[in-house]
Amino acid sequence: MTMTPEQASWFQGTFTRLVDNIDKAVQGKREIVSLVLASMLAEGHVLLEDAPGTGKTSLAKALAATVQGTSSRIQFTPDLLPSDVTGVTIYDQQAHKFEFHKGPIFSSIVLADEINRASPKTQSALLEVMEESKVTVDGVTHEAGRPFLVIATQNPIEQAGTYKLPEAQLDRFLIKTSIGYPDLAVTESILAGASDRNPSSSLSAMITTGAVADMADLAATAHVEPAVLRYVAELAEATRHDSGVRLGVSVRGAIAIIRLAKVWAAVHGRHYVLPDDIKALVAPAWQHRLLLDAEAEFAGTTADVVLNRVLETIAAPQARTAA
Known part of the structure; x- marks a missing residue:
């Protein structure tokens, strides 16, 4: 069943309230x-690449506080083992059986801090x-649950x-983005409240995990015209x-931008995806998926340059005002 205009309007209002709550802790972004x-x-994951002190951890904490679920933080280091992330099976001598002890990855929102400091073996444990939102340890599969978001x-x-x-x-990250430094006015406001070392702690939960899953299911029903699908493929x-x-x-990557565009349409109160939604999401959804040629990169070519060139080359289909 396709999302209705009334459901899109409800989605937009609920989404706005969630952003308003997070904005109390992460100002100006x-x-x-x-x-x-x-x-x-x-139902994707986020890679935040930014300089220290720009609020990456604060954003993850504020989001976790807004959603009435569990949250965990994994500090990635060179000596971190895969079992430190996923969990381990231990033999219980009293019960005479093996029991699985869940790792910190089993949370609604997982902050993977400085993910590139862990060894490739540990990073591969996240794949x-x-x-698939599940972990297989010693041949037994354990579900991660919904919602499940990794912010690395x-x-x-x-x-x-x-x-x-x-x-x-x-390629497993839905988007890659950066927060950046706040402007002068926002910085002044942040400094005024600098005595509060953890502004996320004062946030109240605005939505249950069940409601988040319902919103995800609803967004997935947004209408996408065949012409828009072809546009993404091209x-x-x-x-x-x-x-x-x-x-x-x-x-x-093509599937990822369609999934994100459906949510983005609902965020703006629409029950259908426009080509403009695709254009707006191309950079965060695709820039980290491109592997540039060494000579072109040396000459100054970036992922953004390539994506802009592609957007200029491929003509967008004519937008529709209704599904």
């Missing part, structure tokens, strides 16, 4: 907050749970002692043939 929250409702952070400035995230793992195909790209957008 409504666009980024909206994008991260939309990613959760699209299954990020893609990495510092692009300090690269000593870090491991580059493999392309297969980058854009993805164009990235693979661009002269500056070694590896273009995968089919998983």
Whole structure:
């Protein structure tokens, strides 16, 4: 069943209230907050790449406080083991059986802090749970539940002692974005409340995990015209043939932007996706999925340059005002 205009209006109002609540702790970043929250409702994961002290951890905490679920933080270090993330099976001598002890990945919202500091072996432990929301340990599968959002952070400035995230793992992130520094007025407001070291602690839960799952299911029913689907397919195909790209957008990446666009349409009170939704989401949804040619990158080509070139090359279908 397709989302109705009335349901889209309700979705927009509820989403706005959630963003308003998070904005109390993460000031002046409504666009980024909206994008991260939309990613959760699209049942994807977020990679935040930014300099230290820009509020990456505060955003994750504020989102967890707004959603009436569980949250955990994993500080990634070179000696972190896969079992430290997923959990471990231990033999109970009294009960004479093996019991699974869940790791911190079993939370509604998981903050993977400085994810690029862990070894590739530990990073690979996240692949299954990020893609399928489940963990298999010793042949037994354990569900992560809904909602399930991984917010991973990495510092692009300090690269000593870090491991580059493999392309297969980058492809599991629905979006990659950065928060950036606040403007002067917002910075002044933040400094005025600097005595509160944890502003997220004062936030009240605005929605239950069950309601979040219902919103995700509702957003998935937004209408997408075949012309828009073809537009996305053509854009993805164009990235693979661009002269500056070694590896273009995968089919998983094309599916990801459609999922996110459905939520984005509902966020704006519409029950149908417009080509403009795709254009607005191309950068955060696809920039981390492109592997650039070394010579082109040396010449100054960036993922944003390639995506802008593709958007200019592929003509968007004529927008419809109703489904």
